[in-house]
Amino acid sequence: MSQxxxxxxxxxxxxxxxxxxxxxxxxxxxxxxxxxxMNGKRSPQDKIKEIKAALDLE
Structure with a gap:
């Protein structure tokens, strides 16, 4: 996940x-x-959409 x-x-x-x-x-x-x-140790590509949805990010 990008910084x-x-x-x-x-x-x-x-x-x-x-x-x-x-x-x-x-x-x-x-x-x-x-x-x-959050510390950049993992990059969960499958969770990015869920994270964005939970936080109302685009």
Whole structure:
């Protein structure tokens, strides 16, 4: 996942008053996996659409 998208996700979480744990719950993934995504350790191509939908990103 690109650093730009990670930054967009972080900004969207702040705007919504949500955190990574909330997003992990929405995606039905572990918080550890979500943390790896946010730290650029994993690139879950199959979850990008779900992440964008949960955060109302285009």
């Amino acid at each position: 730009d998208l990670i930054t967009q996700i972080k900004i969207a979480l702040v705007k919504k008053g949500k955190n990574q744990k909330w997003l992990a719950q929405q995606l039905k993934i572990s918080t550890a996996y979500m943390s790896d995504i």
